[in-house]
Amino acid sequence: MSRRFDIQYVFEFIPKLLAYLNITLLIVGSSIVLGLLIGLIVALPRLYNTPVLKRLSQLYVSFFRGTPILIQLFLVYYGLPEVLGWIHIDVSRLAVLYFVIATYALNSGAFISEMIRASVAAVDRGQIEAAHSIGMSGYQTFTRVIAPQALGISIPLFGNLVIGNLKDTSLAFTLGVMEMTGRSQTLGTATQHFIETYIALSLIYFVISFGLEKGFQWMERYVNRFDGHRSEQMLRASWRRPLRAVPLLGKGGKSG
Amino acid sequence: MIQLSGLSKTFGTQQVLKEIDLTVDKGEVVVILGPSGSGKTTMLRCINYLERPDAGEVRIGHLAVQGKHPSRRDIHQLRQRTAMVFQQYNLFKHRTALENVMEGLTVVQRIPRSEAREISARMLEKVGLGSKLDHYPGQLSGGQQQRVGIARALALNPEVILFDEPTSALDPELVGEVLEVIRRIAREGITMIVVTHEMGFARDVANRVVFMDGGIIVEEGQPEEIFQRPREERTRQFLQRIMPEPNYSI
Numbered sequence: 387m388s389r390r391f392d393i394q395y396v397f398e399f400i401p402k403l404l405a406y407l408n409i410t411l412l413i414v415g416s417s418i419v420l421g422l423l424i425g426l427i428v429a430l431p432r433l434y435n436t437p438v439l440k441r442l443s444q445l446y447v448s449f450f451r452g453t454p455i456l457i458q459l460f461l462v463y464y465g466l467p468e469v470l471g472w473i474h475i476d477v478s479r480l481a482v483l484y485f486v487i488a489t490y491a492l493n494s495g496a497f498i499s500e501m502i503r504a505s506v507a508a509v510d511r512g513q514i515e516a517a518h519s520i521g522m523s524g525y526q527t528f529t530r531v532i533a534p535q536a537l538g539i540s541i542p543l544f545g546n547l548v549i550g551n552l553k554d555t556s557l558a559f560t561l562g563v564m565e566m567t568g569r570s571q572t573l574g575t576a577t578q579h580f581i582e583t584y585i586a587l588s589l590i591y592f593v594i595s596f597g598l599e600k601g602f603q604w605m606e607r608y609v610n611r612f613d614g615h616r617s618e619q620m621l622r623a624s625w626r627r628p629l630r631a632v633p634l635l636g637k638g639g640k641s642g
Numbered sequence: 643m644i645q646l647s648g649l650s651k652t653f654g655t656q657q658v659l660k661e662i663d664l665t666v667d668k669g670e671v672v673v674i675l676g677p678s679g680s681g682k683t684t685m686l687r688c689i690n691y692l693e694r695p696d697a698g699e700v701r702i703g704h705l706a707v708q709g710k711h712p713s714r715r716d717i718h719q720l721r722q723r724t725a726m727v728f729q730q731y732n733l734f735k736h737r738t739a740l741e742n743v744m745e746g747l748t749v750v751q752r753i754p755r756s757e758a759r760e761i762s763a764r765m766l767e768k769v770g771l772g773s774k775l776d777h778y779p780g781q782l783s784g785g786q787q788q789r790v791g792i793a794r795a796l797a798l799n800p801e802v803i804l805f806d807e808p809t810s811a812l813d814p815e816l817v818g819e820v821l822e823v824i825r826r827i828a829r830e831g832i833t834m835i836v837v838t839h840e841m842g843f844a845r846d847v848a849n850r851v852v853f854m855d856g857g858i859i860v861e862e863g864q865p866e867e868i869f870q871r872p873r874e875e876r877t878r879q880f881l882q883r884i885m886p887e888p889n890y891s892i
Contacts, residue, residue: 512728513732515732516726516732517745518692518721519725520725520798521798522749522750530749534736612737612738612778
């Protein structure tokens with residue numbers, strides 16, 4: 387039986403949970419950085435249409451998109467030491483946290499590779515031809531024409547991924563990692579004030595997600611500042627003044 | 643001098659170009675006419691290898707590029723000697739008008755930035771956009787964007803500028819300003835190959851008109867010959883369809 391609801395506990399729990407925020411952020415941060423690396427590597431064979439590797443990358447992506455992350459956590463935690471054991475690498479004494487980070491990195495990598503592929507494909511074909519027509523090489527075309535615009539397209543997708551990843555890390559406690567959600571379990575059990583812990587936990591996740599959302603909106607507007615129409619749309623959806631569309635890297639002024 | 647010989651291209655089962663031969667002299671303005679699907683845009687795109695011909699040769703000056711798989715270096719050389727103006731303008735949307743024009747100069751021709759900036763500003767001035775240097779394509783009208791496209795081509799100082807239906811995507815009231823710019827640079831003696839449906843323009847500006855249909859060159863000649871006394875029945879039919887005899891006088 388849990389005790390009667392008492393709002394006081396919510397405020398009391400928040401700092402206690404925040405003490406474990408660094409673990410949550412460590413999982414998010416490192417898995418996103420690794421995920422970007424994995425995503426890029428996995429996206430390449432599909433961007434360059436490399437025969438066999440393309441199939442492998444498709445298989446990888448559909449596995450991680452098509453299975454629940456909870457199952458992936460278990461598979462990596464119990465399966466990976468087994469598989470690496472065949473090639474005589476012993477990881478059984480490695481901390482759980484590393485397996486959790488590996489799972490989230492592999493999972494994000496799959497989604498990030500799709501994000502990269504979709505963003506590159508969305509860049510106007512005509513501009514690529516124009517770049518070729520003025521004599522730019524494939525590499526120059528990619529770095530100077532495709533990549534900057536693909537970046538602008540990918541930011542909202544990337545924002546979604548990071549926020550999704552943040553919330554998914556709440557599952558890490560199932561393997562016994564003491565991050566925020568794990569801590570909320572122990573707090574709840576100790577005090578019998580479960581509802582309060584979950585409210586406190588939701589508030590923390592919500593505030594971080596909200597902050598990330600705003601951050602990514604700002605970034606999207608900044609990267610797409612050449613696109614007057616889009617930044618105007620963003621103005622309506624946002625609480626901050628947009629940067630004016632100004633040449634090069636000029637910052638938006640207060641006037642105007 | 644530009645010389646195409648035996649240029650052939652097949653898409654799927656349809657042969658779009660059938661051993662095209664065409665020579666364009668230095669300073670000449672050649673207008674290509676023809677119904678849609680006649681192969682005129684494909685031929686133009688083969689000249690800078692945006693489309694790879696299945697067979698044939700593209701020769702510009704001493705550079706000859708052959709067949710379907712020429713070396714990367716040859717294609718690069720070819721593209722450095724040509725420039726193209728596209729139907730959909732194809733400006734780099736993340737760069738200002740000035741940066742669009744500078745791009746080829748700094749990145750491909752490796753001209754120092756200050757000099758490239760000066761050349762680009764002059765070219766934009768020439769197409770009447772001296773006041774729009776720092777505007778992004780999204781802030782310009784279709785006509786202005788296309789004029790930036792023309793400035794971008796001019797700045798590269800190519801041996802030939804290829805125009806692929808430069809006014810077809812424009813609102814009717816913007817066509818004039820773009821044609822005016824093309825007309826002006828044509829008078830400067832720049833070699834141009836223009837695919838267009840603007841008959842008035844073809845008549846005024848072309849040194850030579852080439853009529854294509856079904857992947858071959860049906861007829862070519864001086865504009866007055868083609869427009870007033872076409873030799874081939876197909877040319878006659880096309881011209882009649884596209885500019886019927888007016889039954890009124892202005």
